[in-house]
Amino acid sequence: MKLIELNIVEFGCLKDRCIALSDGINIISGDNESGKSTVMLFIKFMLYGLPRKTSKSFDRERSISFDGHRAAGSMVIEHNGSRYRIERRAVAAGKITETLNITDLSTGETLDGEPGELFLGVPCEVFENSCGVSQMRVADINKAQAASAIENMLVSADESIDVKKILDRIDGVRKEYRLNKGEGGILWRKENELSELKIRLRSATEKHLAVNEMSARLEKKQSDADRVCGELERSERTLAGARNTELLRRFEKLDADKALLTDKKRRLSELLSKNSTDGFVPTEAHVSSLAAGLEQLSSAELRHAQRKDEYARVARLADDHDPLVSIGEKIEEKGGKDNILAEAARHSKGAGIKKILGITTLMAGLICAVAGIIVPVLPIRVGLIAAGAVAFIIGICLLAGSAKSQKALIKLCNEYGKPHGELEAHLSLCLDKLKESRILASEVIIAESKLNAAAEEAVSARSRLGSLLDLTDAGSDGDVKQTAKEEIARLSLFCAERDSAEKEIYALEAVISSDSAALAAYDRDTLRQSAGDSTASLEDAERMVKFNKAKKDSLDREISHLRENLAAQRAGMKQSPVEISDHILELEEELKRDAEYFEALMLAKQSIEQASMTLSGNVTPDISKKAGDMLALISGGKHASVQTTKNFDLSVEQDGFGVASELLSGGTRDAAYICLRIALMLRLFGDDLPPLIMDESLCQLDDGRAAAVLGLLNKLADIGLQCVILTCHSREEQLCAKNGYTCNRTELA
Numbered sequence: 001m002k003l004i005e006l007n008i009v010e011f012g013c014l015k016d017r018c019i020a021l022s023d024g025i026n027i028i029s030g031d032n033e034s035g036k037s038t039v040m041l042f043i044k045f046m047l048y049g050l051p052r053k054t055s056k057s058f059d060r061e062r063s064i065s066f067d068g069h070r071a072a073g074s075m076v077i078e079h080n081g082s083r084y085r086i087e088r089r090a091v092a093a094g095k096i097t098e099t100l101n102i103t104d105l106s107t108g109e110t111l112d113g114e115p116g117e118l119f120l121g122v123p124c125e126v127f128e129n130s131c132g133v134s135q136m137r138v139a140d141i142n143k144a145q146a147a148s149a150i151e152n153m154l155v156s157a158d159e160s161i162d163v164k165k166i167l168d169r170i171d172g173v174r175k176e177y178r179l180n181k182g183e184g185g186i187l188w189r190k191e192n193e194l195s196e197l198k199i200r201l202r203s204a205t206e207k208h209l210a211v212n213e214m215s216a217r218l219e220k221k222q223s224d225a226d227r228v229c230g231e232l233e234r235s236e237r238t239l240a241g242a243r244n245t246e247l248l249r250r251f252e253k254l255d256a257d258k259a260l261l262t263d264k265k266r267r268l269s270e271l272l273s274k275n276s277t278d279g280f281v282p283t284e285a286h287v288s289s290l291a292a293g294l295e296q297l298s299s300a301e302l303r304h305a306q307r308k309d310e311y312a313r314v315a316r317l318a319d320d321h322d323p324l325v326s327i328g329e330k331i332e333e334k335g336g337k338d339n340i341l342a343e344a345a346r347h348s349k350g351a352g353i354k355k356i357l358g359i360t361t362l363m364a365g366l367i368c369a370v371a372g373i374i375v376p377v378l379p380i381r382v383g384l385i386a387a388g389a390v391a392f393i394i395g396i397c398l399l400a401g402s403a404k405s406q407k408a409l410i411k412l413c414n415e416y417g418k419p420h421g422e423l424e425a426h427l428s429l430c431l432d433k434l435k436e437s438r439i440l441a442s443e444v445i446i447a448e449s450k451l452n453a454a455a456e457e458a459v460s461a462r463s464r465l466g467s468l469l470d471l472t473d474a475g476s477d478g479d480v481k482q483t484a485k486e487e488i489a490r491l492s493l494f495c496a497e498r499d500s501a502e503k504e505i506y507a508l509e510a511v512i513s514s515d516s517a518a519l520a521a522y523d524r525d526t527l528r529q530s531a532g533d534s535t536a537s538l539e540d541a542e543r544m545v546k547f548n549k550a551k552k553d554s555l556d557r558e559i560s561h562l563r564e565n566l567a568a569q570r571a572g573m574k575q576s577p578v579e580i581s582d583h584i585l586e587l588e589e590e591l592k593r594d595a596e597y598f599e600a601l602m603l604a605k606q607s608i609e610q611a612s613m614t615l616s617g618n619v620t621p622d623i624s625k626k627a628g629d630m631l632a633l634i635s636g637g638k639h640a641s642v643q644t645t646k647n648f649d650l651s652v653e654q655d656g657f658g659v660a661s662e663l664l665s666g667g668t669r670d671a672a673y674i675c676l677r678i679a680l681m682l683r684l685f686g687d688d689l690p691p692l693i694m695d696e697s698l699c700q701l702d703d704g705r706a707a708a709v710l711g712l713l714n715k716l717a718d719i720g721l722q723c724v725i726l727t728c729h730s731r732e733e734q735l736c737a738k739n740g741y742t743c744n745r746t747e748l749a
Helices: 036-048 059-063 115-120 124-130 143-156 163-177 186-275 284-319 323-333 337-374 378-416 420-471 480-519 524-531 538-571 577-635 666-685 703-719 731-739
Strands: 002-011 014-020 025-030 070-079 082-093 095-104 642-644 650-654 657-660 692-695 723-727 743-748
Touching (some): 002 036, 014 743, 025 036, 036 059, 036 070, 036 082, 036 124, 036 692, 036 723, 070 115, 095 115, 115 124, 124 666, 186 480, 186 524, 186 538, 186 577, 284 420, 323 420, 337 378, 378 420, 420 480, 577 642, 577 703, 642 666, 666 692, 703 723, 703 731, 731 743
Parallel strands (some): 025 723, 692 723
Antiparallel strands (some): 002 014, 002 070, 070 082, 082 095, 642 650, 650 657
8 A cells, every 4th residue: 555645634733735645765854843743643544543542642632633623634545556535534522523435536436444454454553563653662562462463364364353362262261260370260169168168077076175175264264253353352442542541642742832832922922022112013014114215215325426426517517618608698699690790791891892982983083183184275174183183082081981891890800809701600609609508507407406306315215214213213313324224134133033933823823722622522531540551552552453454354355255256166066077078079079070171171272372372483583584684784784683572572683692672772773673663564464565654763873774774665665665754854865865765755844
C-alpha cells in the first residue's frame, strides 16, 4: 500500500492542507509546532479512526480542532494496482461521532471495514509497532503485541485466530483445578479437605485425653482463685487502714497550711504598711506612670535644649547687619526699584538730549556770526550776527541744563553707591537682602515661640513628675530625675515582693480550700479510732490490692477460657473416628481421578506451547538476520549483527560482544530499532509493504549514520517501500541531494 495524497480539511492545528506524496522517500519539513506530528496522527486517523482515550496519551484531544470541534479529511492510497479514497469525519458534540467512506476510484464501488485492517491486514497496535514511528519513540515498541501478532499469523495465517487466547482458555480450565501458586482450585480444595479430615481424625482420638486433662487444670485453677480471693480481702482491709492514716496526715498538713497562711498575710500587711503614704499604696501602674513621666521630662528637656540652640543660631544670623538691607529699606521708601530706575533714566535721557541740542545750537550761532562778518550787506550782516548771538545764548542755556541733569543723575547714583550701568542689579540685590532679613526676623519669632513652648513643656513635665513623687512622699526639691529613678527602683522591688506574696497567699488559699472541701466529709476522731496500728504505706497497700486484683482477674479469665474450651471439646466429639476414616477413603478416590485429568490438561498445554515456540524459533532468527544486515550497512560494519528474543528484547554485536540496547548510545539504539522495525515490516507484509512513517526518527543519528539510513530507505524503495520522514531540520534533504537519493519535499509553513 502507498500513500498518494493527504487532504486535511480540519485536523488538530492543521486546516485546508493538501499534501501530495510520491514513491520512495518523502520529506515533510516545518518548524516546531507547525503540525508535523499532526500529519502522522492524521494518517493513523484515516486508517484506524480516533485513538482510544487513555491517561498516558492525549492523541485523541490533539486530533479534534479547537475551532470546528471536529476532525475531517480524506486520503488517496494505492493498493494492489488500484486507487482508493478514504474519507473520515469525527464531530465532537458532547459525544464524538465518526463517519467513514471508502471508495474504489476505478469502479466507484464502496467498501466496508476499517481501512487499516482492510488494506494492511493488521490492527492499529501492529501498525504503530512496525510502520508508524512516533516522535522521539524509535525504540518504544510494544513488544508483547508485536510478538503476539507475528505468532498468530504464522500459526494460522489469520491474525483473528489467537494462539494466546487458545492457551488462555486451556489455562482457565487448568486454574479451575489448580492456581499457579497452588492456593485455589478443585484439587487444592479437595487436598485441603483431605488434610482437614486427617486432622479431625487425629483430633478425635486425642480429645478424650484432652477433656480429662482440661478438667484437672480447671479444678486446680479454681482452687488458686479461692486462695487469691482471701489474699485480696486482707489487702483491701490493709488499704482501708492506710487510707485513714493518710487522711489524718492530710488533716495535720491542713492545720500547718492555715498557720502558714496567717503568717504570710501578716508579712504582707507589714510590707504594705511600710511602703504606703497617707493611705496611698504604690502599684505597678504608679511605677509605669513614674517611668513615663521621667521619659517625658527627659524628652521635654532634650527638645528645650534643641530649641534653644536653634533660636541662638537664627538670632545670630538675624543680628548680622548688612548695609545693603538699609539701602533696600530706602528703596522701598522711594517707591520701589522701578521708580528709582525711571528717575535715573529721565535724568540720563534729559542730559543727553540737551547736550546734543546745545552743541547743535552753538554751532548754528557760530555759523551765523561768521556769515554776518563775511556778508557785505549791512542789514543782512546785522541780522545774521543777531541771530548768531541768540543761537549762542540758547546753546549755552541748553548745555547748562544738560550739565544740571547729569549732575542730578550722578547724585542719584552716588546715593545708592553704584554707577548708572550697575544700578539696576544693585537695587535688586539690596531688595533681596531686605527680603532675607525679614525672613530671618520671622524665623527668629517662630524659633522664640518654639523655645517658649518647649520651656513650658519641660516645666509641665517636671511638675507632673513632681506630683507623682509627692504621692509617695519622695520629695521633688532636689534632682527630680535622679529622685524618680531611685523611686522607680524602690517601688519596682516593692511591687515584685507584694505580687510574689499575693500569689503565694492565693495558691495557699486554693490548696486549703481544696483540702478543706475534700476532708469535710471525714471526722478526725473517727479516723484516729479506725486507723488502728496500720504501718503499711498507702502506696504499698494500693500496689498489693492492685496486684491481687490483677492476679484474680487473670485466674478468672483462665478459668472462663478453660470452661469454654472444655465445652467446645465436648461439643466437637459428635463424629466418631470410624466415620471420619470412611470419608477420607472416598475423598482420596475422587482426588486421584481429578489429578489424572489435570495431568492430561497440562500435557495438552505443553504440546501447544512447544509448537508455538518452534514456529517462533524459525521467525526470530530471520528477523534478527535482516535487522543485522541493515545495521551492518548503516554502521559501516562496526555492528555486525543483531540478536532479538521472541518478545524483541534487542542486543547488538559490538567488538565481538553482545551489548543490550539499553547500554548503547542513543543514535546506535535508534539505528538498531529502525532496522528491527523494517525487518518486522518485511516479515509481516512481504511484497505488499505499507508506508514507513518516521517522525524526527533520525534526530539522534550523526550525519554519517543518517545518510546511511537514507541510503537504506532509498534502496528499499526499489522493492516498493514508501517512506514519509517528518522533520524540523533541512539535514535529511541535504543528505539526499548530496548522495543522489530521490526525494519528494513538502514544506509546512
